[in-house]
């Protein structure tokens with residue numbers, strides 16, 4: 001549309017201050033911390049009992065492809081990855097004709113080795129994390145410290161030996177192997193629960209959430225979060 005012609009000459013608007021010719025100051029260096037490393041790693045580990053491949057990205061979206069030959073473990077690792085926002089690939093073949101023990105433990109061990117590698121020197125990360133997760137009647141607390149000192153406290157009694165064909169005692173073996181390889185502190189307390197599937201599932205979700213927190217960068221952390229200066 002045609003512009004409205006000014007009826008009469010208006011008083012000129014007061015001149016704005018001329019924009020400064022000085023260039024904008026340089027933006028701050030992207031980060032005082034060095035550029036965030038790509039926190040991903042992969043490992044294939046083969047013994048006479050099992051062959052396990054794990055690929056992990058800490059800063060992922062929670063996408064996973066998991067096939068361990070132990071469907072209940074697949075289900076739990078998928079939850080762990082989803083709720084930790086970790087991208088995870090796990091492929092395992094093991095002597096399941098013996099039982100599930102070697103496979104479950106070796107997946108925990110290999111995942112722990114890869115997890116530790118993705119952490120690198122832990123510069124700038126929060127280090128601690130905790131989560132309480134309910135699933136119906138079950139409530140499980142998980143507390144982690146990426147301390148470099150392996151310690152594991154497991155107060156979760158599933159109350160029955162099996163969930164389907166999965167030996168519930170293997171969760172302890174899985175976590176112990178994981179903790180030792182990551183060199184972290186892990187306390188699991190099942191506050192209440194009746195159904196072992198619910199208790200174990202809430203634990204894996206909580207472990208994902210607690211580790212997600214512990215592995216996040218905190219901009220206030222310079223170096224590693226330790227008065228000793230190393231983790």
Ligand SMILES: [Mn+2]
Nearest residue numbers: 075197198201
């Ligand atoms: Mn389930």
